Amino acid sequence: AQSVTQPDIHITVSEGASLELRCNYSYGATPYLFWYVQSPGQGLQLLLKYFSGDTLVQGIKGFEAEFKRSQSSFNLRKPSVHWSDAAEYFCAVGVGRASGSARQLTFGSGTQLTVLP
Amino acid sequence: DTEVTQTPKHLVMGMTNKKSLKCEQHMGHRAMYWYKQKAKKPPELMFVYSYEKLSINESVPSRFSPECPNSSLLNLHLHALQPEDSALYLCASSQDLGAREQYFGPGTRLTVT
Numbered sequence: 001a002q003s004v005t006q007p008d009i010h011i012t013v014s015e016g017a018s019l020e021l022r023c024n025y026s027y028g029a030t031p032y033l034f035w036y037v038q039s040p041g042q043g044l045q046l047l048l049k050y051f052s053g054d055t056l057v058q059g060i061k062g063f064e065a066e067f068k069r070s071q072s073s074f075n076l077r078k079p080s081v082h083w084s085d086a087a088e089y090f091c092a093v094g095v096g097r098a099s100g101s102a103r104q105l106t107f108g109s110g111t112q113l114t115v116l117p
Numbered sequence: 118d119t120e121v122t123q124t125p126k127h128l129v130m131g132m133t134n135k136k137s138l139k140c141e142q143h144m145g146h147r148a149m150y151w152y153k154q155k156a157k158k159p160p161e162l163m164f165v166y167s168y169e170k171l172s173i174n175e176s177v178p179s180r181f182s183p184e185c186p187n188s189s190l191l192n193l194h195l196h197a198l199q200p201e202d203s204a205l206y207l208c209a210s211s212q213d214l215g216a217r218e219q220y221f222g223p224g225t226r227l228t229v230t
Contacts, residue, residue: 032217032218034218036221041205041226042223042224043123043205043207043221043222043223043224044160044207044221046218046221049218051217088157090159090160092159094217094218094219096215102148102165102167102172102173102214102215103211103214103215103216103217104162105160105162105219107159107160108159109158109159110157110158110159112157
């Protein structure tokens with residue numbers, strides 16, 4: 001079965017510092033990959049997605065992610081973090097279900113980002 | 118219009134109440150989803166509808182009853198809930214079951230007292 005691992009439960013960075021959030025997946029083929037951000041009490045906002053093609057993907061709010069097939073990773077990066085980036089970040093993979101044609105999203109456990117002034 | 122809307126935004130209900138959550142999309146999507154998200158946890162799939170028919174039920178207790186009256190609307194009827202059912206309930210839609218991307222609504226924050 002597919003799985004998504006976000007090894008860092010909580011990350012703290014200073015405002016203006018660079019950020020990298022890790023995501024590793026386990027799946028036989030190349031899945032569709034997503035990063036979502038969720039502020040407290042809010043819904044999920046899609047930051048970026050990877051389906052195929054260029055392995056460096058640009059998203060909203062200055063985020064980017066790089067798909068590395070050899071490492072089964074899809075890490076999220078931002079060169080300079082802003083205080084408003086403090087939130088929960090979820091990596092997700094979209095894969096086909098074993099039964100039938102449905103595609104499902106499997107989420108990682110999330111990384112909580114704290115930004116220090 | 119690429120928006121999924123959910124009402125109400127917040128809901129507080131007692132364990133003997135009956136209430137409903139509503140989700141709407143006007144993107145022409147034929148698959149719609151309910152997820153449950155507990156605090157500090159990732160969303161968990163509950164139900165999937167495809168062409169207004171229930172396609173997937175992830176062994177959800179019967180006190181949660183989904184309904185898809187038309188292709189744009191998805192309801193979740195709640196009855197005799199427990200305090201542990203308090204969570205954020207997220208709705209999503211996609212073009213069809215095999216689509217690559219799901220579009221999420223803002224969620225309904227449910228508190229069961």
